[in-house]
Amino acid sequence: MDHAGYEKLSAQQCRDLPEECTHAAHCIIYAHNDDKLWGKFPLRAAVMMQVRFDGLLGFPGGLVDKGESWEQGLNRELQEEIALDLERFRVEEADHVGGYLRRKPRLRCYHCYVKQVSLQEFLSIETAAYGAPDYGSEVLGVMRVPLHTLEDGKGGLPAFLQNRFVGAARDQLLFALQTTGIMSGDDITSALCWDSS
Numbered sequence: 001m002d003h004a005g006y007e008k009l010s011a012q013q014c015r016d017l018p019e020e021c022t023h024a025a026h027c028i029i030y031a032h033n034d035d036k037l038w039g040k041f042p043l044r045a046a047v048m049m050q051v052r053f054d055g056l057l058g059f060p061g062g063l064v065d066k067g068e069s070w071e072q073g074l075n076r077e078l079q080e081e082i083a084l085d086l087e088r089f090r091v092e093e094a095d096h097v098g099g100y101l102r103r104k105p106r107l108r109c110y111h112c113y114v115k116q117v118s119l120q121e122f123l124s125i126e127t128a129a130y131g132a133p134d135y136g137s138e139v140l141g142v143m144r145v146p147l148h149t150l151e152d153g154k155g156g157l158p159a160f161l162q163n164r165f166v167g168a169a170r171d172q173l174l175f176a177l178q179t180t181g182i183m184s185g186d187d188i189t190s191a192l193c194w195d196s197s
């Protein structure tokens with residue numbers, strides 16, 4: 001059980017879940033970014049997150065409706081929340097990287113998908129998001145995650161990780177940063193070490 005009370009499942013373990021399990025699916029859309037902040041701090045990648053209606057940070061996606069496959073539900077949510085152009089950027093089964101299982105108050109799996117695009121494509125997705133049906137209601141902002149750490153060891157990702165995240169979103173972010181190679185385990189650990197409290 002990880003710190004937020006979720007059991008991390010592999011993609012195969014997700015496929016073995018019982019019928020009564022309900023599902024949510026969210027997608028981490030990212031692009032490698034060779035730019036540097038002030039020509040000094042590597043930005044590493046553009047990773048999309050959102051400010052949600054509940055004030056918490058999360059990824060675009062949502063609950064999978066009855067009769068939908070995980071990917072059908074996720075692509076529907078991505079269209080609703082960020083106006084994702086499904087002709088160009090449809091999320092596929094191969095983008096599934098695992099799930100986070102909760103047993104209480106009901107058995108539910110929070111599936112994590114990761115989709116890499118080019119920086120140019122990321123910019124087009126970002127721009128289109130402001131015209132999404134749910135923008136301004138369920139989605140109150142679209143942002144990029146700071147993946148740099150300033151000289152004080154606090155500014156950037158360490159400070160960002162002090163925000164409030166919904167559900168398993170923080171675990172999913174850290175998992176995706178490592179599994180995509182955007183950040184090394186050591187970089188992530190040092191960003192986690194700083195705690196403002």
Ligand SMILES: O=c1[nH]cnc2c1ncn2[C@H]1C[C@H](O)[C@@H](COP(=O)(O)OP(=O)(O)O)O1
Pocket residue numbers: 024026057058059060061062063077110166167168169172
């Ligand atoms: O980004 C996320 N990662 C993991 N779990 C998440 C994330 N965002 C929300 N959640 C949890 C908590 C929510 O209650 C459920 C459903 O997601 P949500 O996006 O709120 O559902 P709809 O868009 O309203 O369908 O998953």
Ligand SMILES: [Mn+2]
Pocket residue numbers: 062063077
């Ligand atoms: Mn929904």
Ligand SMILES: [Mn+2]
Pocket residue numbers: 061062063077080081134138
């Ligand atoms: Mn939604």
Ligand SMILES: [Mn+2]
Pocket residue numbers: 059060061062063077081
């Ligand atoms: Mn949602």
